[in-house]
Amino acid sequence: MRRYAAQAALRLVVTTGCLVWPAIGYGRVVVDMAGQxxxxxxxxxxxxDLWFAHNAVxxxxxxxxxxxxxxxxxxxxxxxxxxxPGLHRATGVVGQVPNVEMLRDxxxxxxxxxxxxxxxxxxxRIGLPVVQAGFTDEASLRxxxxxxxxxxxxxxxxxxxxxxxxxxxxxxxxxxxxxxxTVPSRRPRVLHIQSLAPLKIDGTHTIIDEWITxxxxxxxxxxxxxxxxxxxxxxxxxxxxxxxxxxxxxxxDPASAQWAGLRAVRAxxxxxxxxxxFPWDRYGVEFPLQLLWxxxxxxxxxxxxxxxxxxxxxxxxxxxxYDLSSTDAARILAAEGPDRAP
Numbered sequence: 001m002r003r004y005a006a007q008a009a010l011r012l013v014v015t016t017g018c019l020v021w022p023a024i025g026y027g028r029v030v031v032d033m034a035g036q037x038x039x040x041x042x043x044x045x046x047x048x049d050l051w052f053a054h055n056a057v058x059x060x061x062x063x064x065x066x067x068x069x070x071x072x073x074x075x076x077x078x079x080x081x082x083x084x085p086g087l088h089r090a091t092g093v094v095g096q097v098p099n100v101e102m103l104r105d106x107x108x109x110x111x112x113x114x115x116x117x118x119x120x121x122x123x124x125r126i127g128l129p130v131v132q133a134g135f136t137d138e139a140s141l142r143x144x145x146x147x148x149x150x151x152x153x154x155x156x157x158x159x160x161x162x163x164x165x166x167x168x169x170x171x172x173x174x175x176x177x178x179x180x181x182t183v184p185s186r187r188p189r190v191l192h193i194q195s196l197a198p199l200k201i202d203g204t205h206t207i208i209d210e211w212i213t214x215x216x217x218x219x220x221x222x223x224x225x226x227x228x229x230x231x232x233x234x235x236x237x238x239x240x241x242x243x244x245x246x247x248x249x250x251x252x253d254p255a256s257a258q259w260a261g262l263r264a265v266r267a268x269x270x271x272x273x274x275x276x277x278f279p280w281d282r283y284g285v286e287f288p289l290q291l292l293w294x295x296x297x298x299x300x301x302x303x304x305x306x307x308x309x310x311x312x313x314x315x316x317x318x319x320x321x322y323d324l325s326s327t328d329a330a331r332i333l334a335a336e337g338p339d340r341a342p
Contacts, residue, residue: 028040030150031147033143034115038129038130040110040131040151040153041110045066046109046110047063047109048111049070050113050119051117051133052071057133057285058112058148058152059084059320060285061152061160068090069092069108073092079337080277098119103123110129110131111131112151113133115133116132131148137206141207141283167319168288175214176214179295187217188218188241189217190240190241190243191264192208193246195246195250196252197250199230199231200227201228201235202221215291217242239262240264241267244271244294245272245273247274248335274332274334275332276312292306292311296308312329
């Protein structure tokens with residue numbers, strides 16, 4: 001009887017012309033990243049993963065096969081699909097709010113969204129358990145990974161979450177030991193450009209600002225928030241020592257009049273940020289690799305023995321269960337996609 005009731009509770013029914021997920025009367029209660037209590041199935045089998053950065057968390061925790069709906073598409077995340085080919089079986093969606101009939105057809109029994117996402121209210125309105133799992137810095141990244149493992153409900157996911165937390169600790173300590181003694185006023189001044197056309201930068205109170213600081217730099221952009229539009233004149237006023245371009249920021253011409261006079265351009269200190277399963281510089285689980293890469297970029301002499309190809313291969317093996325070739329690791333470090341379809 002209990003098994004029958006559980007199965008019945010998950011079935012979608014049509015009432016008064018509306019699709020409804022009946023309230024789940026079993027399972028576990030978790031507290032999501034917004035502090036809300038959500039009752040989730042004991043072992044969710046069909047997930048709607050509707051925050052771009054969160055799909056990589058689910059994949060890392062060994063639940064690729066459970067992603068039934070995703071908003072990460074092969075054209076925009078080719079390395080994600082290379083590393084987790086099972087994602088090809090998921091239904092891809094475009095837009096901020098998914099069609100509830102599609103969720104029904106996909107048999108979704110739990111959803112993940114970013115905190116405060118537009119999809120949250122309509123999905124909860126029909127009774128689907130939805131977990132807010134957005135993160136904005138390293139601390140909340142850790143929380144999101146642990147929360148996701150708890151929602152997935154299996155020991156393998158929990159073990160991986162703990163291993164990942166330990167790796168974050170080790171990487172943070174490793175970098176701090178090399179750059180921690182640097183006099184603040186002598187730290188390189190860094191500008192992170194998210195987009196060149198239109199020109200957008202990443203400012204303070206962001207995970208970008210956090211890894212710049214942890215890697216021993218100073219973020220010259222004193223504007224709070226992500227992807228903030230600025231003028232070329234503002235960039236010239238900041239005149240950073242180092243410019244880091246997002247992997248998909250667009251083409252950069254150092255000889256153009258608007259860039260040629262900048263200190264970073266004259267010194268040849270303009271770098272393209274790596275991009276793998278997810279862009280390393282943004283909100284993804286490859287944050288430890290980003291921290292290492294940024295520290296080596298800012299302090300090449302101190303990190304002369306750091307081999308980022310080897311570090312990337314090891315991370316992908318340990319946390320994605322995927323054996324990268326050295327060639328593929330180099331392509332990721334150069335923000336290039338896979339050289340051929342899997």
